[in-house]
Each structure stands twice: as C-alpha cells, then as structure tokens.
Amino acid sequence: MADNVNRKLLRSIPKIDQIIASPLLKDPLDNSSREVVIDAVRRAVNDIRTDILEGETPDISVETIARAALDILSSTDRRSLRRVINGTGIILHTNLGRARLNARAAEQVTAVAMGYSTLEYDLKNGERGSRHDHINSLIREVTGAEDAIAVNNNAAATLLVLMALTYRKEVVVSRGELVEIGGSFRVPDIMKVGGTILREVGTTNKTHLYDYEKAINENTGALLKVHTSNYRIMGFTEDVEPARLVGLAHKHLMPMIYDLGSGLIPDLHDYGLDEPTVASALKAGADVVLFSGDKLLGGPQAGIIVGKKRYIDTIKSHPLARAMRLDKMTLAALEETFRIYRDPKQALEQIPVLSMITQPLDQVESKAEAFTRMLREANLQASFAKLDGVGRVGGGSAPMLNLKTWAVAVLPSDMSVDELAIRLRKWRVPIISHIQDGMLLLDMRTISDDEIEPVYMALVDILS
Numbered sequence: 084m085a086d087n088v089n090r091k092l093l094r095s096i097p098k099i100d101q102i103i104a105s106p107l108l109k110d111p112l113d114n115s116s117r118e119v120v121i122d123a124v125r126r127a128v129n130d131i132r133t134d135i136l137e138g139e140t141p142d143i144s145v146e147t148i149a150r151a152a153l154d155i156l157s158s159t160d161r162r163s164l165r166r167v168i169n170g171t172g173i174i175l176h177t178n179l180g181r182a183r184l185n186a187r188a189a190e191q192v193t194a195v196a197m198g199y200s201t202l203e204y205d206l207k208n209g210e211r212g213s214r215h216d217h218i219n220s221l222i223r224e225v226t227g228a229e230d231a232i233a234v235n236n237n238a239a240a241t242l243l244v245l246m247a248l249t250y251r252k253e254v255v256v257s258r259g260e261l262v263e264i265g266g267s268f269r270v271p272d273i274m275k276v277g278g279t280i281l282r283e284v285g286t287t288n289k290t291h292l293y294d295y296e297k298a299i300n301e302n303t304g305a306l307l308k309v310h311t312s313n314y315r316i317m318g319f320t321e322d323v324e325p326a327r328l329v330g331l332a333h334k335h336l337m338p339m340i341y342d343l344g345s346g347l348i349p350d351l352h353d354y355g356l357d358e359p360t361v362a363s364a365l366k367a368g369a370d371v372v373l374f375s376g377d378k379l380l381g382g383p384q385a386g387i388i389v390g391k392k393r394y395i396d397t398i399k400s401h402p403l404a405r406a407m408r409l410d411k412m413t414l415a416a417l418e419e420t421f422r423i424y425r426d427p428k429q430a431l432e433q434i435p436v437l438s439m440i441t442q443p444l445d446q447v448e449s450k451a452e453a454f455t456r457m458l459r460e461a462n463l464q465a466s467f468a469k470l471d472g473v474g475r476v477g478g479g480s481a482p483m484l485n486l487k488t489w490a491v492a493v494l495p496s497d498m499s500v501d502e503l504a505i506r507l508r509k510w511r512v513p514i515i516s517h518i519q520d521g522m523l524l525l526d527m528r529t530i531s532d533d534e535i536e537p538v539y540m541a542l543v544d545i546l547s
C-alpha cells in the first residue's frame with residue numbers, strides 16, 4: 084500500500100448493511116433477489132476502495148455508493164441482443180437485423196413458441212406430419228409456384244440447391260453476376276463448397292445467349308442466373324432475359340436456377356423499385372427460384388426455394404435439407420407473413436418493409452415537421468430543423484433507388500454531435516442516428532410513429 088493512501092477514508096467507507104438500507108435500493112430489493120443487489124453493492128464498494136488505493140479521494144457517501152450500485156445493476160441487467168430505434172433511413176439495415184417483422188407474425192411466433200404445436204403433427208389423422216407442409220400451399224397460392232421448401236437463409240438455400248441438383252457438375256453463370264453479399268456470401272465460393280464447378284461466361288458488362296450456349300457440354304448441370312441485388316452495371320451492358328435462358332436450359336434438358344436475392348412479392352415499379360418479383364421469375368419459366376425471407380419479403384430470416392415439383396422433391400430429400408431445416412418459430416412467422424400476402428393491399432399496410440418503402444413523401448415530411456416543432460417547444464440545448472434527404476432500401480436490395488425522405492436535424496449547443504450520437508446509442512432503447520454535414524440526423528422514414536415518443540424522451544433528457 085502506497086504511503087499517500089488515505090487510510091482514514093478507507094476505514095470510513097460505509098458498511099454493506101448501511102448501503103443496502105438506502106431508500107435508493109428499495110426498488111431493486113423489492114423486484115430482484117437480495118443476493119444480486121448485495122453483489123452490486125459489493126462491487127460498487129470495491130470500485131471505491133480501488134480508487135482510494137490509487138490515491139484518489141472519492142465521495143464515499145451512502146447515496147453515492149448506492150447510485151453506483153444502481154448503475155451496476157442496470158448495466159448487468161441489459162441484454163446483448165436488444166431492440167433499437169433505426170434513425171438511419173436504411174430500411175433493410177443488415178447490422179440492425181434487416182426486416183422489421185410484421186406484428187401478426189410476431190404474435191404467431193409467441194403463440195407457437197409458448198405452447199405445443201402442430202409442427203410435425205397431422206391433426207386430421209392424428210399422426211406424424213411434415214413441417215414443410217405448413218407453408219407449402221400458401222407459397223403456391225401467393226407466388227404461383229408448383230412447390231416450395233424453406234431453409235435457414237438464402238445462402239443455405241443456394242448451397243442446398245447446388246448440392247442437390249448440380250453436385251460435381253458444371254453450372255454456367257455470367258461474369259456480370261458473380262455477386263458478393265455482405266462480405267461473407269460470394270457466389271463462386273458457395274459453388275465451390277457446394278461441390279459445383281463454376282463455368283463463368285461473358286464479360287462483366289456483357290453476356291450473350293451464345294456465351295451460355297457455347298459453354299454447355301455433357302457435364303453441365305444447370306444454368307444459373309443471379310440477380311445483381313446490391314449493384315447494377317450501367318452503361319454499355321447486356322444480359323440475357325430470364326425467359327431466354329430458360330429456353331436454352333430446357334433445350335438442353337437442364338434446369339434454370341434463379342437466385343433472386345430479395346424475394347419481392349408485389350410489383351413495386353410504380354414506387355421506383357426496379358426489382359423482379361418472385362411471380363415474374365416463375366412466369367419466365369425458371370425451374371428453381373431462391374430468395375431471402377428477411378429482405379423485401381419482410382418476414383423472418385429464411386431462404387425460400389420455390390419451383391417445379393420434381394426439383395423441389397429432390398431438394399427436400401437431400402440430407403443437407405435436414406441440417407438446414409427451420410425451427411417452429413421461423414415457420415410460424417413465415418406462414419403468417421405469407422398469409423398477409425394473400426391480399427396485396429393488406430401487405431402494403433401490414434408488412435413494415437413495404438409500408439416504409441411506399442409511405443408517401445409528404446407523410447414523412449409532416450412527421451418530420453411535427454417532431455421538429457415538438458422538439459423546439461421543449462427549449463433544449465440544441466437547434467432543430469427538418470431536412471430533406473435520401474434514404475436507402477439497403478440489405479442488398481434496390482441499390483439504385485434513392486428513396487426521398489425527411490429527417491430531423493439536431494445541432495446540440497453544449498456538446499459535440501459525436502457525443503450526442505454516443506449518448507443516443509447508450510439510451511435505454513438505443514437510438515441509431517447518422518451524422519451528415521456536422522449535424523445529427525434522425526430519418527423519419529425508418530422511425531415509426533410509436534417510436535417518436537421514446538426518441539423525444541431521450542433528446543429531452545440528454546439535451547436539457
């Protein structure tokens with residue numbers, strides 16, 4: 084122990100019992116176990132002791148230590164995977180969990196998870212059923228496919244399809260479509276893992292039908308089209324229409340596999356969304372179509388495979404299908420999501436991804452306007468303004484769409500913009516903002532009506 088240590092201060096640290104008796108700790112004592120609270124108090128006392136041993140002279144009042152214990156309690160109480168508020172304007176933000184699940188699906192997940200369920204039970208005959216059957220007829224109804232199976236995500240779906248249909252065979256892909264998604268999914272790599280031989284054809288900007296045709300030989304297993312979901316090649320370009328690729332594949336008695344990426348159900352061209360729909364891919368004749376559950380579909384994380392029954396049967400019976408099968412919660416969410424799509428108008432209202440994309444700009448503006456006014460009236464240490472800007476669909480979808488949007492810009496007067504961003508991230512319900520031109524922006528397209536109140540409370544608290 085160093086000589087400058089204040090032994091008197093060390094000896095005067097209040098006893099654990101004294102601190103526990105503080106009215107500040109009454110609430111946690113009533114609501115959680117006594118051991119947990121005592122442990123937090125011990126840790127707070129240890130921190131004080133360490134400070135004193137290091138030559139500091141901290142405040143050792145009961146109140147201060149009790150407050151430190153409260154901080155410890157609330158930080159250890161915090162979950163790692165938590166809900167956040169997305170003020171970035173990116174609707175499918177991969178780091179923030181991609182699609183917000185629709186409310187009906189979330190309710191159905193809870194019901195199925197908390198009780199027993201018909202996961203693999205056939206109620207009619209009182210015998211074993213198949214988990215694949217829950218979503219089959221719905222997906223057929225909504226997309227027009229002959230058959231369907233869903234697995235854990237679209238990367239898994241791609242791997243499964245390649246292993247089941249083209250193992251040790253060549254698959255022909257255009258060089259313009261060798262996609263990488265989010266760093267960990269690369270078409271050439273997944274093909275290698277799937278035991279498929281990649282046969283690249285054409286060039287980055289132009290691939291013709293005859294490029295595919297020349298590459299076909301007796302060991303070719305399929306033609307693969309990959310939707311360039313997170314980029315577009317502009318300028319002097321050419322690719323082959325899905326229907327023409329199907330024609331070529333069928334002429335050579337092989338399937339055309341189409342990795343769509345996003346899985347858009349309703350046609351949203353009117354909203355500027357240049358994305359093919361699942362139905363259009365099937366209508367073009369694609370034999371197997373794959374897409375994600377949590378991109379534009381707005382459902383849970385999943386990889387959905389739809390197409391001709393004979394191929395889906397082969398895929399279903401592959402041993403890997405068992406390793407990639409969905410759990411009951413995801414199946415419940417997926418079934419409910421597809422139920423919503425039975426009525427396209429209902430889908431635009433109830434699927435959050437779609438309602439955010441299609442929300443009229445003037446509605447977003449009035450939301451920004453009202454929130455700006457509300458914040459100005461609170462007399463905070465900051466100035467506020469509504470600002471127009473450009474949001475993104477994100478999540479590897481519709482990369483060319485500049486989604487016009489409105490944000491509330493915040494310029495704090497007694498802290499930096501970075502400091503404000505950090506404080507918002509540390510808020511009870513963390514708020515993720517973005518900084519642009521020295522201002523903190525909260526995009527009102529991705530902040531829902533029920534989230535305005537918590538954002539307001541956070542700003543009032545931080546900026547008072």
Ligand SMILES: *Cc1c(COP(=O)(O)O)cnc(C)c1O
Nearest residue numbers: 236237238264312343344375479
């Ligand atoms: C997003 C995407 C994938 C990967 O889907 P996950 O569901 O994230 O596994 C595969 N292919 C394409 C074209 C994609 O856009």
